[in-house]
Amino acid sequence: MVTFIVVRLIPGDPCKAFLGERATEAKCDAFRERYGLNDSIPVQFVRYLQNLAHGDLGLSIKTSQPVVDVIAQRLPMTVELAVGAMLFSTIGGVALGLISALRRNSAIDVMTMVIANIGVSMPVFWLGLMLAYLFALILKDTPFYIPPSARLTSGISIIPLAKYWGLENLEGLSKFVVSFLSNSVIFNSLIRADWKMLKDALWHLILPSIAVGTIPLAVIARMTRSSLLEVLGLDYIRTARAKGLVEPKVISRHAFRNALIPIVTIIGLETGALLSGAVLTETVFALPGVGTQLVTAIEARDYAVVQGFTIIIALVFVVVNLIVDLSYAYLDPRIRLD
Amino acid sequence: MSSVEASTVPTLSAEAIFERQSPGVEALKRLARHRSARVGFIILFSLILIAIFADVIAPFSYREVLRGVTRRDTPCVHLFGCPEGESEHLMGIDSNRRDLFSRIIYGSRLSLQIGLSTITFAIVLGGLIGAAAGYTGGWVDNILMRIMDVLMAFPSLLLAIFIVTVLGPGLINALLAIGFISIPIYARLIRATILSVKELDYVSASRALGASPIRLLFTRILPNALTPLIVRGTLGIATAILDAAALSFLGLGAQNPTPEWGLMLGQEKGSIFNAPHLVFFPGLAIMLTVLSFNLIGDGLRDALDPRLRGKAA
Numbered sequence: 008m009v010t011f012i013v014v015r016l017i018p019g020d021p022c023k024a025f026l027g028e029r030a031t032e033a034k035c036d037a038f039r040e041r042y043g044l045n046d047s048i049p050v051q052f053v054r055y056l057q058n059l060a061h062g063d064l065g066l067s068i069k070t071s072q073p074v075v076d077v078i079a080q081r082l083p084m085t086v087e088l089a090v091g092a093m094l095f096s097t098i099g100g101v102a103l104g105l106i107s108a109l110r111r112n113s114a115i116d117v118m119t120m121v122i123a124n125i126g127v128s129m130p131v132f133w134l135g136l137m138l139a140y141l142f143a144l145i146l147k148d149t150p151f152y153i154p155p156s157a158r159l160t161s162g163i164s165i166i167p168l169a170k171y172w173g174l175e176n177l178e179g180l181s182k183f184v185v186s187f188l189s190n191s192v193i194f195n196s197l198i199r200a201d202w203k204m205l206k207d208a209l210w211h212l213i214l215p216s217i218a219v220g221t222i223p224l225a226v227i228a229r230m231t232r233s234s235l236l237e238v239l240g241l242d243y244i245r246t247a248r249a250k251g252l253v254e255p256k257v258i259s260r261h262a263f264r265n266a267l268i269p270i271v272t273i274i275g276l277e278t279g280a281l282l283s284g285a286v287l288t289e290t291v292f293a294l295p296g297v298g299t300q301l302v303t304a305i306e307a308r309d310y311a312v313v314q315g316f317t318i319i320i321a322l323v324f325v326v327v328n329l330i331v332d333l334s335y336a337y338l339d340p341r342i343r344l345d
Numbered sequence: 346m347s348s349v350e351a352s353t354v355p356t357l358s359a360e361a362i363f364e365r366q367s368p369g370v371e372a373l374k375r376l377a378r379h380r381s382a383r384v385g386f387i388i389l390f391s392l393i394l395i396a397i398f399a400d401v402i403a404p405f406s407y408r409e410v411l412r413g414v415t416r417r418d419t420p421c422v423h424l425f426g427c428p429e430g431e432s433e434h435l436m437g438i439d440s441n442r443r444d445l446f447s448r449i450i451y452g453s454r455l456s457l458q459i460g461l462s463t464i465t466f467a468i469v470l471g472g473l474i475g476a477a478a479g480y481t482g483g484w485v486d487n488i489l490m491r492i493m494d495v496l497m498a499f500p501s502l503l504l505a506i507f508i509v510t511v512l513g514p515g516l517i518n519a520l521l522a523i524g525f526i527s528i529p530i531y532a533r534l535i536r537a538t539i540l541s542v543k544e545l546d547y548v549s550a551s552r553a554l555g556a557s558p559i560r561l562l563f564t565r566i567l568p569n570a571l572t573p574l575i576v577r578g579t580l581g582i583a584t585a586i587l588d589a590a591a592l593s594f595l596g597l598g599a600q601n602p603t604p605e606w607g608l609m610l611g612q613e614k615g616s617i618f619n620a621p622h623l624v625f626f627p628g629l630a631i632m633l634t635v636l637s638f639n640l641i642g643d644g645l646r647d648a649l650d651p652r653l654r655g656k657a658a
Contacts, residue, residue, distance in 0.1 A: 124381065124643075128583065128636035130590050133610060133628030136617045144618055279500035286503065287591055291614065301503075302595060305510045317507065321499055 067312045069304075074315035077300065079183050082319065083191035084158065084296035085289070089281045091216030096223035096281075097274055103224075104231025104270075109258070111236065119228060126225030131284045135218035135291040142214060153213050158192060158294055160207050165195050215292045219284040223277035230273040234266040267338050275331030282320055375648040382644020388637035396453040403447035404433070407604040414438050417620035436626045440613060441602075445623065449630050451604040456634050459520060459589045460582035466524035468578060471531025476562060478532065479539030490536070493529040501526045502588055509597040516605070519598035523588045527581055534577060538570035572649045579642035583635045590631050606631045 067074055103123070107116035142153040154160065168189035169182075188194050193212075196204040238244065239262055247261045248254075286298030293299075297316055304312035335342045376382055395402060405411065418438040421427040436445040478489040496504065508522035542548060543566065551565050590607030592598035594614075599605035601612070606627040613623035 124639060125632065125636060128587075128632050128639050130587055130594070130607070130610070130628060130631050132591065132594050132614070133624070133631065136610075136614060136624050137628070140617050140621050140624075144621075283500045283502035283591075286506070287594065290595065301506075305506070313507075313510075317499075317503070320503060324500055325498060 067304075067309055069307050069309045069312070074311045075183055076186065077312055078297075078315055078319055079186040080190050081295065081297045081300045081316075083187055083194075084294055085282075085285050085298065087191060087193055087212060088215055088219060088285050088289070088294065088296060089278070091212050092218075092220035092223070092281050092284070093274075093278075095216050095220035096227055096277070099220070100224040100227025101231050101270065103228040105235065105258075105263070107228070108232045108235035108239070116232075120232070123225040123228045126221050129221065131218060131222060132287045132291050134221055135215065135288045138214050138218055139292070154211055158208065158211055159204070160211075165189070165192055165204075166199065168195060168198060171199060215288050215294060218291070219281060219288050222284065223274075223280055226277055226280075227270065227273060231266070231270050234269045235262060238262045238266045264338070268335060271331055271334055271338065275328045278327040279324055282324060372648045376644055379644040379647055381640045382648070385637045385640025385644060388633055389641065392453050392457065392634060392637065395450060396457055399450050399454055403444075403450040405444040405447040407448045407451040408443070408602040409447075410442050411438065411444060414442055416440055416442055417616055417623060419620070420622055437620070437622045439609070439623055440616065443602075445609075445626060448604040448609060449606070449626055452606045452609070452627070452630060453634070455599070455603065455605055456586055456589075456631070459523075460586045460634075460638065463520050463524040463585040463589070464527065464578050464581045466521075467527035467581065468531050468574065470524070471528040472535050472567075474528065475532035475535030476539060476567075479536035479543070480558070480562060480566075486536075489532070493532050496526065496529045502591060505588055505592060506595070506597065509592060514597045514600070516593075516599040516603060519589055519592040522592070523585050526588075527585065530577060530581065531574070534573055535567070535570050538573070539566055542566055542569050576642055576646045576649060579638055579645055583638035583642065586631065586635050586638070 066072065067077055070077075103119045107113075107119040110116050142151065146152050159165075167186075169185050171189075172185075188198075192208040193205060196202070196208060244257060244262055247257045252261075285296060286301060288294075289296045289298035290302065297320065301313065301316050303309075304316065414432075414434070416438065417440055418434065420437040421431055421434045423429060423433055427433065434444055434446060436449060439445050439448070474489055474493070478486040499507075504526050505519070505522040508525060509518055512518035512521065539562075548561060548565050551561055556565070589598055590605075590610070593605045593607030594611035596608075596611060599608045601608070609627040610624055610631075613620070613627075616623050
């Protein structure tokens with residue numbers, strides 16, 4: 008609802024934005040009629056809610072495509088990027104945090120915390136540009152060369168799964184799902200066992216993932232370190248050591264598991280940073296994801312697209328944090344889900 | 346601050362226990378001993394000096410289009426073998442033939458102003474909302490806090506992008522948006538403080554003596570929120586500067602020729618492969634500024650933590 012109201016508040020007439028400044032009133036009226044912009048705002052809102060319940064997010068004013076189709080086209084890229092970044096930040100962050108907590112005040116610890124401090128202070132887009140420069144230009148003729156932009160090397164393009172499976176006449180939800188999977192380059196190539204494309208897709212994903220994942224990595228590393236240090240100072244850890252458990256077992260079974268809740272919480276909260284980071288980084292790496300589309304849609308006052316995307320992004324954020332909440336019960340048996 | 350607690354600290358002599366300093370002085374001392382906070386303060390003080398003396402330091406104006414220079418020229422520093430005859434450009438020339446070094450120097454003014462103004466805005470508004478919610482309670486509390494929850498359900502930068510679209514691009518609007526998205530943090534903080542102390546005896550005593558609600562709020566209740574507010578505020582400045590840079594990067598914030606670091610980065614992002622210095626220096630400036638506030642914030646948190654009182658940092 009907030010999305011709906013805020014988007015309508017954007018000053019400017021969508022008609023003028025699409026038909027040009029010199030569009031006649033008659034043409035504008037026909038245009039408004041077509042997209043239902045003539046009715047009062049409450050009427051528009053109720054109609055929007057009705058459609059939303061049916062999984063219909065409206066038509067893009069700019070391309071006349073259903074917004075759901077645009078989402079199926081753009082969201083997979085952003086999800087792939089966010090997952091890549093999340094893997095990078097979680098694995099890297101937990102590992103770094105673990106090492107620095109166990110080797111407290113060692114050179115590694117100090118280094119990690121210095122890097123973590125610098126990491127949280129860097130603008131995502133700057134890091135992306137610097138990485139692109141380093142890996143695509145300075146390391147151009149070495150095996151470490153990584154391409155700086157686009158989803159796939161030109162010449163390689165995806166084959167729609169609908170065609171591959173011979174399912175051309177799908178409707179509704181199944182159409183959305185197939186289209187979504189098909190536009191996820193990684194999934195698409197996996198299904199068709201196209202290893203060359205898979206390799207290319209992963210290769211192109213490396214730099215953006217590192218760029219987006221660095222800030223969350225720094226935050227996760229700091230949280231892991233402080234959370235583990237706190238647990239390691241507790242009495243039952245001393246008990247575990249006193250009864251003769253070997254150190255790796257003390258860490259993995261007794262300390263780490265109890266330190267996990269704050270870590271998992273922060274990973275959930277960092278999804279917000281990942282999604283914002285993805286918006287900024289897609290612009291830098293010219294990736295066809297939600298972020299690039301959102302920016303163009305805002306500029307073009309494409310209400311339906313902006314709304315649809317914001318709803319989807321907020322939804323992803325909420326769902327991830329719900330999963331985080333649910334995982335508490337698994338991590339700490341004292342917490343029961345009622 | 347009992348003597349029992351102090352006596353467990355071996356570094357304190359018997360006299361020291363009797364001559365305990367005020368908590369404020371003690372916190373300042375701890376802050377001065379905090380290693381990363383010290384680094385943060387050094388960076389911040391240099392930045393403030395640069396901002397104050399920008400007119401003296403910068404060799405050119407930030408909007409002056411230079412003659413006789415090449416677009417996107419690499420830095421020319423006399424010390425590193427640049428011919429003496431050429432004029433010196435420490436960080437090179439940008440795409441509009443302006444001296445990048447001068448623009449970065451002037452940018453420090455803007456950056457510090459951005460950080461301070463947005464967070465002041467957020468603290469004042471957030472404080473009012475939090476105070477109203479916590480002090481009155483009931484349905485006012487419910488409505489205000491649900492609104493804050495809705496604001497927090499969006500990833501903050503996306504919400505800021507959204508607000509700027511409503512208001513139209515521009516530096517002031519970007520600042521309003523960033524201030525606005527920071528409100529819930531402070532509202533929650535103030536509300537939590539008020540709820541935790543509002544029913545305590547010393548507040549009731551003050552009320553019984555006839556203190557007005559306003560007086561109660563400002564002299565009895567809100568001082569308790571000062572410590573977390575200072576810490577959150579300092580870290581908030583860091584985030585605000587980053588977000589402002591991001592909005593300008595997307596073209597939604599400051600507009601040309603304002604010397605805003607994020608804007609400079611956004612405009613030159615296409616030159617990354619042929620003139621990387623144009624991207625490198627503005628980003629470095631943003632990073633150092635944000636880093637200084639982050640370090641000071643961490644130092645403040647450690648220094649003001651009552652659990653650490655009396656211990657060496």
